[in-house]
Amino acid sequence: MGSISDTLWDVVICGTGLQQSLLALSLSRSGKNILHIDPNDYYGGAEAAFSLQEAESWVDRLATEDKGLFRSASITKPDVAGLSFPRAYSLALAPQLIHARSELLSQLVSSRAYRQVEFLAVGSFYIFKAPLDPAQQPSLVRIPSTREDVFSTTAISAKAKRGLMKFLKFVLDYDSPEQRDAWKPFVDKPLVDFLQEHFKMDAELKAYIIALTLSLDGRISTEDGLSIIYRHLTSMGHFGPGFAALYPKWGGISEIAQVACRAGAVGGAVYMLGAGIKSMATATDEVELELTSGDKVKTKLLVRGDGSVGDEPSISRLVAVVGSPLKSLFESTIEGAPTPCVAVVVLPAGSLTISGVANTFPVYVFAHSSGTGECPNGQSVLYLSTMATSNSKEVLSRALESFFSAVDHDQVPQCLYQLYYEQAAGVKQSRLDQLTLDLPGPSLSLSMDDTLLKHVREAWKKVVGDTVDDAEYMVFTDREPVDDDDFE
Amino acid sequence: MASDDALPTLKILLIGPSGAGKSALLMRYCDDEFDPDTAAATIGIDFKIKRLAVRGKPYRLTLFDTAGQERFRTLSTSFYRGAHGVILVYDISNRASFMSMERWFDEAKANTVEDVALYLVGAKLDKASRSREVTQEEGLALAEQHGASFCEASSKTSENVRRPFVEIVNQIVQTPGLLTNATAKRRSGTVVVDSTTNNGYFLPNCAC
Numbered sequence: 217m218g219s220i221s222d223t224l225w226d227v228v229i230c231g232t233g234l235q236q237s238l239l240a241l242s243l244s245r246s247g248k249n250i251l252h253i254d255p256n257d258y259y260g261g262a263e264a265a266f267s268l269q270e271a272e273s274w275v276d277r278l279a280t281e282d283k284g285l286f287r288s289a290s291i292t293k294p295d296v297a298g299l300s301f302p303r304a305y306s307l308a309l310a311p312q313l314i315h316a317r318s319e320l321l322s323q324l325v326s327s328r329a330y331r332q333v334e335f336l337a338v339g340s341f342y343i344f345k346a347p348l349d350p351a352q353q354p355s356l357v358r359i360p361s362t363r364e365d366v367f368s369t370t371a372i373s374a375k376a377k378r379g380l381m382k383f384l385k386f387v388l389d390y391d392s393p394e395q396r397d398a399w400k401p402f403v404d405k406p407l408v409d410f411l412q413e414h415f416k417m418d419a420e421l422k423a424y425i426i427a428l429t430l431s432l433d434g435r436i437s438t439e440d441g442l443s444i445i446y447r448h449l450t451s452m453g454h455f456g457p458g459f460a461a462l463y464p465k466w467g468g469i470s471e472i473a474q475v476a477c478r479a480g481a482v483g484g485a486v487y488m489l490g491a492g493i494k495s496m497a498t499a500t501d502e503v504e505l506e507l508t509s510g511d512k513v514k515t516k517l518l519v520r521g522d523g524s525v526g527d528e529p530s531i532s533r534l535v536a537v538v539g540s541p542l543k544s545l546f547e548s549t550i551e552g553a554p555t556p557c558v559a560v561v562v563l564p565a566g567s568l569t570i571s572g573v574a575n576t577f578p579v580y581v582f583a584h585s586s587g588t589g590e591c592p593n594g595q596s597v598l599y600l601s602t603m604a605t606s607n608s609k610e611v612l613s614r615a616l617e618s619f620f621s622a623v624d625h626d627q628v629p630q631c632l633y634q635l636y637y638e639q640a641a642g643v644k645q646s647r648l649d650q651l652t653l654d655l656p657g658p659s660l661s662l663s664m665d666d667t668l669l670k671h672v673r674e675a676w677k678k679v680v681g682d683t684v685d686d687a688e689y690m691v692f693t694d695r696e697p698v699d700d701d702d703f704e
Numbered sequence: 705m706a707s708d709d710a711l712p713t714l715k716i717l718l719i720g721p722s723g724a725g726k727s728a729l730l731m732r733y734c735d736d737e738f739d740p741d742t743a744a745a746t747i748g749i750d751f752k753i754k755r756l757a758v759r760g761k762p763y764r765l766t767l768f769d770t771a772g773q774e775r776f777r778t779l780s781t782s783f784y785r786g787a788h789g790v791i792l793v794y795d796i797s798n799r800a801s802f803m804s805m806e807r808w809f810d811e812a813k814a815n816t817v818e819d820v821a822l823y824l825v826g827a828k829l830d831k832a833s834r835s836r837e838v839t840q841e842e843g844l845a846l847a848e849q850h851g852a853s854f855c856e857a858s859s860k861t862s863e864n865v866r867r868p869f870v871e872i873v874n875q876i877v878q879t880p881g882l883l884t885n886a887t888a889k890r891r892s893g894t895v896v897v898d899s900t901t902n903n904g905y906f907l908p909n910c911a912c
């Protein structure tokens with residue numbers, strides 16, 4: 217087998233986050249010579265999933281070296297029994313939901329990569345309700361997700377129901393010329409303002425709608441918000457009754473990245489982990505790289521992920537392993553629906569009090585059952601996210617406590633393990649030079665952001681040039697061979 | 705012939721160091737082919753399907769090759785998911801390949817379920833008389849140490865090529881729970897994404 221230094225590579229891809237991995241998948245039938253490396257010794261980059269051991273070494277490394285987008289990482293293990301062995305866990309750094317109508321899913325299907333991924337249903341969305349009387353317990357109210365739901369729910373008034381139905385009908389048609397006129401004046405203004413002005417919604421109903429957008433600051437624009445709710449509604453039922461979004465088993469996006477990389481390897485790409493770029497020198501039509509592994513390689517194009525910090529604000533995340541299955545969150549509400557493995561709980565702005573001050577931004581809790589394979593049976597994993605502020609760590613701790621007292625009034629669940637970290641937003645644009653292409657940073661969005669896919673496609677185009685028709689992008693046939701029998 | 709869907713599907717992996725003879729074993733077993741000149745890592749094969757009857761009952765085997773990801777030890781955890789059995793391959797004419805097996809056993813065990821079926825194969829048995837570097841006893845001892853079955857085989861002469869596959873399937877189907885657990889789990893919560901129901905809009909046309 218030739219050494220990697222003897223080859224003039226068509227592309228060296230550095231990093232195995234979602235975008236780079238999808239690029240490897242898209243090029244897996246191109247016949248190009250591809251070397252795919254990652255400075256980390258694990259797949260997935262900012263979308264990786266970790267065992268407890270891997271999480272620990274990740275936190276240790278963050279403490280000693282600058283890891284660009286991540287900081288303030290720490291692990292807390294309360295002094296209680298119940299944690300299983302480290303590999304029984306797979307904690308996702310970026311536990312994004314994927315809507316059924318996501319372009320990512322279409323690409324995974326057309327490229328046949330989906331066969332190696334197990335998709336699970338994301339079930340109900342809940343709103344956390346602080347008690348009016350502080351002596352009472354807080355509660356979780358399920359956001360109605362189907363028409364029948366809206367009618368049968370007792371959580372909202374008849375007037376609110378009519379308002380909700382009116383809004384939902386509007387959204388399904390929001391891009392038509394007539395409806396556009398209604399929201400045009402609010403295009404860049406917050407969706408809450410539009411809901412207020414145009415639909416006269418009360419605070420509670422507005423909170424429901426904003427929760428569905430998963431907007432981290434709660435101030436999503438009318439245009440973006442309507443498009444996200446449109447996606448949510450049209451995704452509902454797309455792959456079966458009762459759910460709008462999916463989650464890949466075993467760690468979410470990380471799994472997709474690994475499957476895409478395997479597709480790259482099957483197509484002939486060479487994989488090296490623990491090998492970053494130490495230095496590079498550019499000649500007229502090739503880049504020479506010295507890798508941290510000591511190898512020197514030459515390539516016609518280098519594709520990297522831009523690891524620098526962008527302009528948008530950071531977020532704070534808390535991953536908590538819980539010693540209870542939180543069963544009530546994962547019941548399917550519709551007959552024939554698959555058992556959901558993910559539930560979303562939203563604690564709206566103002567629903568928590570930290571040192572006498574209400575939280576400015578909502579906190580999103582993604583609850584994952586052991587069905588995700590991310591924890592052993594009888595436990596669950598909670599992923600909390602909120603905008604990073606000077607006290608966001610306290611906000612998340614308080615959110616966790618409040619969630620616990622709302623989810624089970626009889627037996628408050630126990631937390632077995634906590635991983636806290638902050639993640640800065642990356643740059644939003646890709647950058648193309650003669651011989652290098654930097655893909656944008658990872659998305660902080662809580663649901664899969666399809667706009668990232670267009671950068672991958674551009675990178676693909678850059679590599680294959682005009683030799684391949686655009687329509688062939690990510691469209692592959694199965695590699696499965698013809699069946700063969702071995703019967704005596 | 706029973707339709708494919710009706711057959712229980714077993715996922716079996718072939719792992720081991722580069723050049724040990726994994727792909728040759730797979731090609732010989734599935735296609736009865738052997739190409740002495742394919743020194744390069746195998747390209748283009750994701751997995752192969754073979755239907756095999758053991759104890760009169762047919763199974764559908766999906767046999768996964770490493771796709772060269774073993775070269776720098778970059779097999780992903782997702783590769784191992786749902787595996788019922790792992791065939792670990794070394795080259796009897798290459799001592800270093802045998803010495804690396806301890807790590808391959810560790811990796812296989814770390815990434816699969818507890819009762820996964822393991823099978824150790826000493827490949828290139830035809831080279832035994834001229835350039836054997838690992839004795840059969842050493843292979844057997846290592847296999848026993850890891851609770852694995854063992855045989856030596858040659859993809860060149862076809863000797864023993866069927867044996868690891870038949871025996872590992874036998875081992876899998878005789879392990880209570882291994883097959884049913886993995887298969888049943890897959891069914892219950894999994895969403896099929898290559899066909900849409902197209903009838904699930906939030907608001908169907910209704911007169912309300």
Ligand SMILES: Cc1cc2nc3c(=O)[nH]c(=O)nc-3n(C[C@H](O)[C@H](O)[C@H](O)COP(=O)(O)OP(=O)(O)OC[C@H]3O[C@@H](n4cnc5c(N)ncnc54)[C@H](O)[C@@H]3O)c2cc1C
Binds near residue numbers: 720722777801807
């Ligand atoms: C299971 C395994 C474990 C390894 N462990 C280490 C390690 O702990 N430290 C390290 O620096 N490199 C290790 N390597 C080797 C490293 O990946 C080699 O650089 C690579 O295999 C290619 O070496 P080569 O081209 O010199 O091949 P060759 O020297 O021609 O190797 C021939 C065979 O021996 C295997 N081999 C080579 N070196 C080792 C080794 N050290 N241990 C076990 N098998 C080996 C190769 O995979 C190959 O099958 C390991 C490789 C394997 C497959």
Ligand SMILES: Nc1nc2c(ncn2[C@@H]2O[C@H](COP(=O)(O)OP(=O)(O)OP(=O)(O)O)[C@@H](O)[C@H]2O)c(=O)[nH]1
Binds near residue numbers: 772
């Ligand atoms: N003499 C002999 N040579 C064999 C046998 N099996 C494989 N080989 C040769 O050994 C070399 C490596 O075999 P492969 O099957 O490609 O090995 P592999 O483990 O798949 O290696 P990678 O594809 O690099 O992972 C090839 O040149 C084969 O022709 C065998 O049984 N006898």
Ligand SMILES: [Mg+2]
Binds near residue numbers: 745771
């Ligand atoms: Mg091979």
